Amino acid sequence: MEKEKGFTLIELMVVAIIGTLSLIAIPAYQNYAKKSSEVSCLAETKAYSDKLFIDINTGVEVFNKQDPSQLLDSFNPTASACDNLTYSAAVSATAEAEAALANIAGTIKNPVDKSNGQIVCTLGDVVTCLYPFN
Numbered sequence: 001m002e003k004e005k006g007f008t009l010i011e012l013m014v015v016a017i018i019g020t021l022s023l024i025a026i027p028a029y030q031n032y033a034k035k036s037s038e039v040s041c042l043a044e045t046k047a048y049s050d051k052l053f054i055d056i057n058t059g060v061e062v063f064n065k066q067d068p069s070q071l072l073d074s075f076n077p078t079a080s081a082c083d084n085l086t087y088s089a090a091v092s093a094t095a096e097a098e099a100a101l102a103n104i105a106g107t108i109k110n111p112v113d114k115s116n117g118q119i120v121c122t123l124g125d126v127v128t129c130l131y132p133f134n
Helices: 009-057
Strands: 082-091 100-108 118-123 127-130
Touching: 009 082, 009 100, 009 118, 009 127
Parallel strands: none
Antiparallel strands: 082 100, 100 118, 118 127
């Protein structure tokens, strides 16, 4: 008797089932990774904004005396969940007056979608964060 070569029906069904499951699982994973990177960057940006907001409003020195438009080195943002954290001054600083921070922006580090949206937290009477995701 000659041995036939090929795949059995069960082997083909297993491959079809695995292919169908991967069609569902891969987009779900990508969506999960995108959302988690957005939420992580939001948390980091919000925490940094809250810290500066509290320090500024309780009289803690946060601005550099030599260059009042710059923060002290201990307040310079370091990001791990965001690509970078930046701040902008609402009022130009002079030797007599310190700058007032307008907002803190975090660029989302997204492993799936390279659009790199930004989260912007505004320091006003309260800290308000705007973000481009749902």
